[in-house]
Amino acid sequence: MSVLIEFRHLKYILAVAETGNFTRAAERLFLAQPSLSAQIKDLEDTLGFPIFLRDRTGVYCTPAGEMIVSYAESALAEQTETVKAARAIYRGEIPILRLGFSCFVQPELLQSFRDAYARLFPDCQMQLSSGNHSHILHRLEEKSLDGALLPMPITGDDWVFEQIACSPLVVCMRTDDPLAEEIEIQPAELTERLTIFRDPEMHPAAHARLMNMLSEVKILPKVSSLAATPADIQFMVQAGCGLALMDQRTVLYPGLTGRPIAGIRWTVDTAFVHHNNAEHLALPILVRYLRKLGNGKPLKRPARRKHVKGLQLELLA
Amino acid sequence: MSVLIEFRHLKYILAVAETGNFTRAAERLFLAQPSLSAQIKDLEDTLGFPIFLRDRTGVYCTPAGEMIVSYAESALAEQTETVKAARAIYRGEIPILRLGFSCFVQPELLQSFRDAYARLFPDCQMQLSSGNHSHILHRLEEKSLDGALLPMPITGDDWVFEQIACSPLVVCMRTDDPLAEEIEIQPAELTERLTIFRDPEMHPAAHARLMNMLSEVKILPKVSSLAATPADIQFMVQAGCGLALMDQRTVLYPGLTGRPIAGIRWTVDTAFVHHNNAEHLALPILVRYLRKLGNGKPLKRPARRKHVKGLQLELLA
DNA sequence: GGTTGCCATAGATAGGAAGTATTGGACGAT
């Protein structure tokens, strides 16, 4: 199917919708009124439905027209934003992206985020800082970080986030544990034995949610060991302090293994977050890209075989 | 500023990026190769930076080009989607939107959502169902609802949601309560007196989060009365069962009033949710629109003074 | 009944998108 609408049309439509008047819209566009009328009419013909109703009292949108007008606004804004970012890339003006991440975010996930960033913003630098959930959020607030990868939930207003991963929770145990013989663990078998948890202070909302989910399936956890990192949790399991819940994708120490809980499909969700009024040029485009990756199918384009910088190439030539 | 890129360019760019070859891209576009080359070159000139690197071994994207290519994909897809939806509106083929909402969602919020929907999909019907959080989510899952307005947090994978409101929590009390004399309530004054809560079963995750937030500020609530609706909560406060937390925007019964808690800025967040693979045509466009409303400034276009249906008008004329 | 405001139509024109033919550069095979 060919392109029905051009950006030119969107600009014209918007001018007409905003002025409610072909003549004034044409003036604003530095265009003769008949040219504008003709363009809109052509477009309406190819689309197969009218966008505007011309009426003695003025020009109004049809229902379908409202949708096109609303689309025109965002499509034009998006184009401007994209061109600005692309130009900044070309000029090497993208500032370093200061990315925070919780130590509970899987390394492969961090890497695939870095890959996505590198695909969108090649040759742009990224500075990593790890920390616990609340700490990272605080640094985002005070703008010493531009964005972060954090486990959900992310509570509070003034955050923009986009979920980028979701992975099952499993019970982490020693391989010599009797439960390791089973393929799935029954919830009842966990009561009393599930004792190792992430320190609630690291991420209060996630802890609360977990406790609640556990009580819903009648697992009564005995919170006795608190850990600040996944490595510490593994150490505690290894040391025999009890069982813990873990992201299935965690690479476990030798001597440890993971088992799903029967009938339960809890997940660890990770999101890319940035503050509402953070101003790093890459953020809106990054979020849009991550959203596309999440909803759509993977991109099927030939990979770049050569790695060449746009501007630098010219300067060296 | 004028339009730099046209959709035609995006289509061309995409073809070149996907084939990695101007000649084959031109074939795919039913275009002569020099025409394609010229168009891309023109675009690169107006943009001010190269999109592709022509190389003996093939054609590759520059860094800035990668961004444009990625944009081209989504922009073209979005246009197609929008035109499809607009055409469906014109033909009156938009099915009724079955919207669920929690009874804890404010009526004005529901109304402004209905307004937004009416603006995007004029003359399209909406069917409302209220219920509690878990119930609504379940109905979304089994596809007896298309979308819903629910208080956050919304846990679990396979939901698409967009936060649409955020409003402060206040303490709800009788106007003859001694605390009503104060402008702000101190957290310590709430211990023992905060006793009325939403039934945890209505929304387990929200209850858990609230309990956690309370304990963080050393308020130890005594959960003694459980209500299924805001009206029930108000009744209980009126009956003297204790104090409750409420959305500040709730229209209170006579004899009741709300007061903020000193030093605390908790909020009630509401989101529009739909299931990952719900197929109602309006959903992706609705989410995009809500997102725009949230991030951007309000639209400043003359309102439609007349309410006319596109198709019907022609048929009647 | 004249004037004004506004959109549509008619016809002319110029700009530019697309086409054809050709050149030039880089490999690879003989």
Added chain:
DNA sequence: ATCGTCCAATACTTCCTATCTATGGCAACC
């Protein structure tokens, strides 16, 4: 080396169409 192949760029022509000016039609307002 030399020829053949592949591929993008250049040169030049053609034709479409976006734009222009001028005008017509229609309703509303003095």
